[in-house]
Amino acid sequence: MADAMQPLPLSALAGSITPGRKGRRSGGPGVLVEEVRPSGIATIIARQGQTEALAAKVRLDLGCDLPLKPRRVDSAGVALIWAGPGRWLALAAADHVDAPFAADLETRLSGLASVMDQGHALSLLRLSGPRVRDALAKGFPIDLHPRAFGPDDAAITLVSHITAHIWQTRADPVYEVAVARSLAASFWHWLEASAAEYGLQIEGG
Amino acid sequence: MRIPCVYCGERGHEEFAYLGDATVQRPDASSATAAEWHDYGYVRDNPSGSHRELWQHVSGCRAWLVVTRDTRTHAILSVEAARDVALSREKAAP
Ligand SMILES: [Zn+2]
Numbered sequence: 001m002a003d004a005m006q007p008l009p010l011s012a013l014a015g016s017i018t019p020g021r022k023g024r025r026s027g028g029p030g031v032l033v034e035e036v037r038p039s040g041i042a043t044i045i046a047r048q049g050q051t052e053a054l055a056a057k058v059r060l061d062l063g064c065d066l067p068l069k070p071r072r073v074d075s076a077g078v079a080l081i082w083a084g085p086g087r088w089l090a091l092a093a094a095d096h097v098d099a100p101f102a103a104d105l106e107t108r109l110s111g112l113a114s115v116m117d118q119g120h121a122l123s124l125l126r127l128s129g130p131r132v133r134d135a136l137a138k139g140f141p142i143d144l145h146p147r148a149f150g151p152d153d154a155a156i157t158l159v160s161h162i163t164a165h166i167w168q169t170r171a172d173p174v175y176e177v178a179v180a181r182s183l184a185a186s187f188w189h190w191l192e193a194s195a196a197e198y199g200l201q202i203e204g205g
Numbered sequence: 206m207r208i209p210c211v212y213c214g215e216r217g218h219e220e221f222a223y224l225g226d227a228t229v230q231r232p233d234a235s236s237a238t239a240a241e242w243h244d245y246g247y248v249r250d251n252p253s254g255s256h257r258e259l260w261q262h263v264s265g266c267r268a269w270l271v272v273t274r275d276t277r278t279h280a281i282l283s284v285e286a287a288r289d290v291a292l293s294r295e296k297a298a299p
Contacts, residue, residue: 084265084266157220
């Protein structure tokens with residue numbers, strides 16, 4: 001329902017993320033980046049001893065299996081990403097209409113989990129391109145080689161002193177990264193410098 | 206030093222925060238003496254060799270871990286979820 005939609009919070013990268021090319025100008029871009037603006041973001045934390053019941057409810061309502069390892073699942077416009085033991089990040093696709101997302105989840109998962117709206121708390125980027133792994137390797141201290149990290153794998157780690165939550169959405173590869181919005185500008189600075197030698201294409205806007 | 210988190214796998218120690226000696230146990234608040242509280246608060250062994258320590262994967266999954274570490278070589282001998290250690294201790298207590 002369109003009238004239930006909430007306005008998206010102002011991007012933490014407004015002013016930084018202007019479409020265009022950064023770094024190397026010759027040839028095609030090595031890294032492509034765009035900001036991801038989910039229509040809703042929430043954390044889900046299982047109540048004591050309720051993980052199994054929560055998984056059953058998620059299967060019933062969202063049609064996917066709650067990941068119990070650092071993985072991502074995706075069903076009907078909602079992605080659930082493991083965010084620590086008993087904790088998940090829930091993202092609603094831009095065209096998801098069950099708004100407000102976090103309040104709806106809270107009602108559905110009542111008694112099984114605590115749900116917190118993170119719509120204003122996180123900044124998300126989608127990264128792709130032929131040199132994306134080389135650029136990420138300059139800061140991500142985890143192995144992103146396909147033998148170690150593939151589609152729907154997720155990890156939380158430290159990049160340039162910034163805690164970053166990363167998951168892969170496609171094999172070609174496409175990654176998404178979430179950082180606290182207060183650190184988004186710092187992360188962006190790191191990314192722009194790290195991708196410069198490959199040519200960074202900033203999309204959307 | 207690299208610590209194999211039970212949830213995330215092996216990560217560099219810069220992702221973790223050291224949170225103290227895992228061998229001490231908080232005394233029973235209803236019956237502990239001042240001397241027992243003093244020991245709990247201040248007295249620590251300084252072992253050369255294997256030691257059980259609390260670490261938190263603070264820049265990762267945020268879980269508290271009990272890490273058994275050789276203080277001479279930094280070799281990590283075992284890692285357990287602190288939650289599991291606490292629950293099994295609770296179960297063992299009468
Ligand atoms: Zn961890």
